[in-house]
Amino acid sequence: DTAVSQTPKYLVTQMGNDKSIKCEQNLGHDTMYWYKQDSKKFLKIMFSYNNKELIINETVPNRFSPKSPDKAHLNLHINSLELGDSAVYFCASSHDGLAGGYNEQFFGPGTRLTVL
Amino acid sequence: DAKTTQPNSMESNEEEPVHLPCNHSTISGTDYIHWYRQLPSQGPEYVIHGLTSNVNNRMASLAIAEDRKSSTLILHRATLRDAAVYYCILRDSWGYGQNFVFGPGTRLSVLP
Numbered sequence: 001d002t003a004v005s006q007t008p009k010y011l012v013t014q015m016g017n018d019k020s021i022k023c024e025q026n027l028g029h030d031t032m033y034w035y036k037q038d039s040k041k042f043l044k045i046m047f048s049y050n051n052k053e054l055i056i057n058e059t060v061p062n063r064f065s066p067k068s069p070d071k072a073h074l075n076l077h078i079n080s081l082e083l084g085d086s087a088v089y090f091c092a093s094s095h096d097g098l099a100g101g102y103n104e105q106f107f108g109p110g111t112r113l114t115v116l
Numbered sequence: 117d118a119k120t121t122q123p124n125s126m127e128s129n130e131e132e133p134v135h136l137p138c139n140h141s142t143i144s145g146t147d148y149i150h151w152y153r154q155l156p157s158q159g160p161e162y163v164i165h166g167l168t169s170n171v172n173n174r175m176a177s178l179a180i181a182e183d184r185k186s187s188t189l190i191l192h193r194a195t196l197r198d199a200a201v202y203y204c205i206l207r208d209s210w211g212y213g214q215n216f217v218f219g220p221g222t223r224l225s226v227l228p
Contacts, residue, residue, distance in 0.1 A: 004159075035218075041201070043160065043218040090159050104150070105216060107159030 003027050004108040006091050012114045013081055021076045021111045023091030031055070032074035033092040033105065034066060043090070049074055081115045088112050120204045125223040128194045136189040136222055138204030143184050148207050150216065151178065151189045153200040160203065160218075163189065199226045 004025045013019055025032065033056075034046040048056035052068045063079045074093075078085060091108040120140045128134040140149065151163040164171055164178045166187075171178040177190040191198055203221040 042220065043154075043203075045216065092159070104162035104165065105152075105160075107161065110157075110159050 004091055004093055004106050006089075006108040006111050008111060009109065010112050010114075012116065014116055015081055015083060017081050018077070018079045019081060019113070020078070021089055021091075021113070023074050023076070023108055025072055025091075025093040025106070027093060027095075027106060029093040029095045029106075030071055031094050032068065032071075033094075034074065034076050035090040035092065035107075037088045037090060037110070039087070047074075047076075078113075081113075083115050086113055086115045119217070120206060120219055122202070122204055122219065122222045124220065125225070127225045127227060128191075129227050130196060131193050134191040134194045134198070134224065134226075136191075136202050136204075136224065137186065138188070139186045140204070140206055141185045143206055144208070146208050149178065149180060149184075149187050150205045150207055151176070152203045152205065152216075152218075153198075154203070154221070155197075155200045163202070194224075194226045196226050196228060199224055 007022045011019060031050045033048045035043050036046055037043045045058055046060050047066045049068045051071060065077045067075045088110045090110045092105045094103050094105040120138050122138050148165050148167050150165040152160040153163050154160045164173055164176050166178045166180055168180060170180060179188045179190060201221040201223050203218050205216045207216055
């Protein structure tokens with residue numbers, strides 16, 4: 001069984017469209033994350049949810065809206081897609097809790113988004 | 117989050133040991149040292165982490181300096197499959213949803 005899965009793996013769309021990326025983890029973790037890896041390969045945190053509550057919201061345009069229907073899912077919805085949104089988006093999860101910062105993160109395989 | 121510095125790239129021959137250095141001179145007492153690696157076209161994967169003592173697991177060893185201002189990831193026998201970007205990251209042990217701050221990492225090439 002895949003620990004952290006994302007769908008779709010590839011997403012090609014036109015500028016201005018709205019799209020969603022789904023993420024699911026079957027590890028029983030309480031914290032989930034979205035990262036963006038741009039063409040220069042820098043991996044940057046976007047959002048973090050702990051027990052369905054938003055914990056980290058880095059400087060990300062409000063066109064990006066995460067949604068966590070339950071602890072096992074964290075979806076990313078993007079409105080009015082722009083060329084600069086083209087990147088690989090990674091979902092991750094970990095078991096944190098208040099003193100769990102030492103715990104490892106498990107990453108999904110990534111979703112390659114191409115905006116034309 | 118405290119920052120880390122790593123060499124941009126390193127090269128190794130197959131089946132030889134590899135020592136990947138990381139400097140973190142501003143590390144705090146509650147920061148764990150994590151290492152992740154990213155193989156081509158894959159998500160990052162956990163390698164090892166430690167706080168003060170050296171650590172070993174099936175993938176690698178982590179040697180932490182006594183003052184904790186630097187650490188070294190040791191791959192005992194590099195294989196072609198170990199060619200990846202290796203990230204050294206500090207993460208505070210307290211607080212919910214602590215994020216990992218990924219730097220550019222070290223790109224390791226393994227020569228046959």
